[in-house]
Amino acid sequence: MIVSIAQIFPLWLDRKATTDKICTYITQAASQGASLVCFGETILSGYPFWIDPTDGAKFESDIQKDFYAHYVKQAVVVGEDLGDIQVLAKQHSIAVYLGVIERAVDRGGHSVYCSLVYIDQHGIIQSVHRKLMPTYEERLVWAIGDGNGLQVHALEEFHVGGLNCWENWMPLARTTLTGMGENLHVATWPGCLRNTIDLTRHMAKESRSFVISVSGLMTTDTIGDHVPHADLLREKMSPWVADGGSCIASPDGEWLIAPVTHKECLLTAELDLDHVLRERHNFDPVGHYSRPDVFQLKVNRERQNILGNEG
Numbered sequence: 001m002i003v004s005i006a007q008i009f010p011l012w013l014d015r016k017a018t019t020d021k022i023c024t025y026i027t028q029a030a031s032q033g034a035s036l037v038c039f040g041e042t043i044l045s046g047y048p049f050w051i052d053p054t055d056g057a058k059f060e061s062d063i064q065k066d067f068y069a070h071y072v073k074q075a076v077v078v079g080e081d082l083g084d085i086q087v088l089a090k091q092h093s094i095a096v097y098l099g100v101i102e103r104a105v106d107r108g109g110h111s112v113y114c115s116l117v118y119i120d121q122h123g124i125i126q127s128v129h130r131k132l133m134p135t136y137e138e139r140l141v142w143a144i145g146d147g148n149g150l151q152v153h154a155l156e157e158f159h160v161g162g163l164n165c166w167e168n169w170m171p172l173a174r175t176t177l178t179g180m181g182e183n184l185h186v187a188t189w190p191g192c193l194r195n196t197i198d199l200t201r202h203m204a205k206e207s208r209s210f211v212i213s214v215s216g217l218m219t220t221d222t223i224g225d226h227v228p229h230a231d232l233l234r235e236k237m238s239p240w241v242a243d244g245g246s247c248i249a250s251p252d253g254e255w256l257i258a259p260v261t262h263k264e265c266l267l268t269a270e271l272d273l274d275h276v277l278r279e280r281h282n283f284d285p286v287g288h289y290s291r292p293d294v295f296q297l298k299v300n301r302e303r304q305n306i307l308g309n310e311g
Contacts (some may be wrong), residue, residue, distance in 0.1 A: 001156045003184075004037040005267040007191075007246040007260060009217045013227050015074045015081065017044040022087050022098070025266060030092035032268045034157055040216035040246075041099040041165050041188035042114055045074040049190075049218060051137045053236035054229070066228040068141065075103035075112045078128050082117065090123030093270035095155055097162050097214075099135055099188045102128065104143075106305055111143040116162050118140065118153055127151040131164040132173065148303040152180040152234075157273045158210075162186035168199055174207065176299050179286045183209045183276045191215040191242025193261050205253030207280040210271050213249075216244035217264055251279040 006025040011017035022039060029037035041047065050056070050067050076082065078100075089096050095118070101116035114131035129149025134142040142172065150173070152161040161177035161184075168187045177185065185203060189195050196213040204211040213243065218241035220234045227233065240262065247259040248269050256269050283289050 001036050001158055001271050002033045003212065003248075003269060003271060004034040005030060005212060005246045005248070005257075006037055007215055007217060007244050007263070007265050007267065008039070008043065009219070009222050009264055009311050010043050010046050011040070011223060012046040012218065012224065013070060013074050013240070014224065015076065018044050018046070019081070019084055023084055025183045026085065026088045026092065026094060026096060028266050029268070032266070034094060034268060035094045036097065036160065038097040038186050038188070038212055038214040039099055039191045039213050041116075042101050043216050044076055044098065044100045046101065047190040047216065047218070047242070048138065048141045049237070049241050050229075050233055051140055054232065056137055056140050063229055070228050071141065072103055072112055073103065074101070076100040077103050077105060078115070078117065078125060082119070082125065086119055086123040086125065088126050089119045089121060093121045094151040095119065095121045095153075095160075097160075097186045097188070099164065102130065104130075106303070107143070108177050108306070112141065113145055114138070114142050114164050115145070116149065118151070118162070120153065121155070126153055129162065129164070132167055132170070135166045146302040146304040147299055150176050150299065150301055152177055152182045158184040158271070160184040160186060162188065165189050165195070167209050168203060172297060174203065178207045178209070179198045179297065182207070183273070184271065185209050185211045187211060187212060187213045189245065191244050193243055193245035193259055196245040196247055197259050200247055201249045201253045201255070204249035204251055207285060208251045208283055209276060209293060210251060210256070211249045213245065213247050215244045215246045216242055217230055252274050
């Protein structure tokens with residue numbers, strides 16, 4: 001199966017313009033024969049890079065409120081704002097893993113989630129995984145997700161699943177997906193080589209699966225004037241805010257595509273399921289090498305809602 005990684009600069013905090021760019025890369029991936037194209041964490045409509053350089057923990061800050069109001073307005077309502085992407089996925093018979101900032105109407109519509117959306121090759125949204133635990137300063141902006149989106153999807157010979165950023169450090173989250181048959185894992189990141197260079201190979205060798213790490217890019221030059229306090233951000237941030245680091249590791253832990261940094265690109269590779277099967281011969285973490293009589297994992301996959309799951 002041919003897969004593609006779209007390591008791109010978003011049109012930061014601009015949903016419409018970034019959607020158009022994503023559509024361009026979906027078309028390019030399809031032209032290269034890809035059955036799956038992956039985009040970085042919250043690429044639509046952008047990672048909250050403003051928090052750290054603008055005293056994001058300051059209470060009742062007008063600056064932080066300005067950022068947040070703009071962020072919510074540019075967030076994605078699943079079922080309303082992904083139509084163009086779904087149409088392209090169906091048209092080109094290509095599946096899409098896409099990181100979004102989700103404005104969740106089932107939770108009132110005013111809080112946002114770091115969500116990973118899987119759109120199948122028929123253009124149907126099959127899962128929306130809300131990040132289980134925002135990392136460090138992300139908690140100042142993102143709401144906490146749940147287990148509903150911990151799902152694995154059949155795609156040709158493979159079973160593909162995904163996690164957001166530091167969720168990939170969570171052994172039980174990884175085990176959940178592997179236990180559901182995952183043999184192609186998509187790890188999304190905002191864009192940082194130090195995150196992808198070690199963990200990607202570790203996850204691949206631990207699970208004996210292919211692992212795609214897909215990152216975004218960001219520089220101060222790409223901050224548009226439509227962004228609140230744009231001049232302040234350009235002054236406070238380092239020139240390279242996110243440097244990429246997208247890559248693919250094989251089931252033996254070796255690089256299929258080594259990390260690529262500081263470059264907008266479409267990376268494409270061919271995956272062979274036999275490579276998974278060969279490596280599972282001596283170690284299958286949820287099969288012959290597991291001990292369900294000793295270890296069992298309980299997972300709550302209900303979507304959480306203030307009105308209750310029957311509300």
